[in-house]
Amino acid sequence: MMQPEYILEVNNLSKKFGGIVAVRDVSFRLKPGEFVGVIGPNGSGKSTLANLITGFVTPTSGTIRFQGKDITGKKPYVIANRGIARTFQMAKAFDHLPAFKNVIIPLCSNRVKKFKGGQYGERDDIAIDLLEEVGFERDSSVPYKTAASLPHGYLKRLELARCLALRADLVILDELFSGMSMSEVAATLPIVEKLKTAKKTILMVEHRLKELFRVVDRVMVFNFGVMIAEGVPDDVMSSEAVKSAYLGSEE
């Protein structure tokens, strides 16, 4: 089968919540291996966009195609099995389970079963490996602690580990760095860069522009649900539309 030129194609995507238009007529495309940032002020529809692509919110109109196949309005687990993994803005951990058991959930999905046997017991080892990859100290008690007892930075990295476990082709990171301390960000950034080296396609919704600009190829800027600018970080940030969106216009 011929590899389609774009891994993700979003066409005229809109979402209305009652009278409010959260995302208005958005179109963009991602090439395989591209690292794209999504920025914009609060309430500009960034997270809704992430939810739309991953199927947690059904679009009002428009289409989403992934690897050449239509995934518009499909259920979240169907989309995850096709190969789109995500993290949540608010870390959604399984509080009562130990950290490494958290990672076993995606390892039980049909997608991962196709990759490897994934026998009972073996999954525990893979889970611990994944946790080590996102910076959980392997020989400490941390991976065995219940998720509820972990600090916020660990929870976010646990999200990332669950995301890696799916071995997705497209990774959507929804405000991964929010609520992290500077040192936690510094510890997490290399993991994201490693994803980039592994040739994953990444869509990263983020508020921390400095860290984001270090890793992305290009950014898309949103304001009131509309994409107002797109391009390499430096060009985009110098454009008038973006400045007024962030700082407010003169008038």
Place this chain on the structure above:
Amino acid sequence: MVLQAMKNSQSVRYRKERLDRGIKARSDTIYSLTSYREALYLVAPRAITVLGIIVLPLVLDEYWTRVLVLTCTIGVLALSWDFIASAGMFSLGQALFFGMGAYTAGVLNHYLGLPPIITIPIATVVGGFLSTVLLLPVLRLRGVYFAMVTFALPLLLRALIEATGAFQGLEGLSALTPLPNLWVSVYLIIGALLACFFGFRRIMETDYGLILKAMLDNDQAVMAGGINIYWYKTQALFIGSMATAFAGAFMTHYYRFVGISSFALDYSVLPVASAVVGGPGGFAGALMGSFILVPLCEVLRSIGSWRIVFYSFLMVIFVVTVPEGIFHYLARKYHQYERWVETE
């Protein structure tokens, strides 16, 4: 007493410190045992419970053996409730599963003349299947909404049978084939109870059970992990309702009768009450709860019409004083050392 007095004196403050006995290695399921004493410490409570239940019919008279049969039946219902609840579905309609199993067995026996050895297994599967199919449309509902639907369905079926007169309506199907004798009955239901208890526990220990537990915590994140939560919920519901349908089919042959009383509120409320009093989660609480509530109900029979008053009052006392559940309270006391330590 001295410590209590010291605690009350204002100069030094004391607080209770709780320490886990150090035999757990890393996770909940792995223990590091270094002596027979420690092995006994782990095995004794489990072995005493299981052996106790098996020996009970040998020492009880006929009346109390019949109470034991009812206790085990409610026990199966409570275990089934706890299992379904472990998958994030709060059911108030065990009577639905119970009635489905009861009527399937009754109909097969009354109209087709099949013996219990055939009707009970068929009713277990068919009852579980019918209940699951009936609840499929509402699997998407969560919490109190799911509870309301499961609560309403048995009432609806009961009224339906009453209105249409199906399966001999209010009279019900009577003079069904009995089980051979009381021994067979009591050991059949004890076997079922233990099978449910250990079966459900085994399931929850596997990765399959892990997904059910995760759904209880956060089903969105489970979906993001590529897991079809509705399919898992359907399976869990089927497994859970099969256990209750078995109990229903068993009761049909035990009483030699099936009627709209099979959809009675008791079968919905008692299992939930048992699980809550004993402590939901982990199944041992549900088991313990049913072995407290059902015999208690019989003991109170001697005080006549005050029975329900005391019964309800005691239930309130249980829930208020030990909100975590009696089993979890006792387990905590058993697994932890407690001592008073100074605080500044």
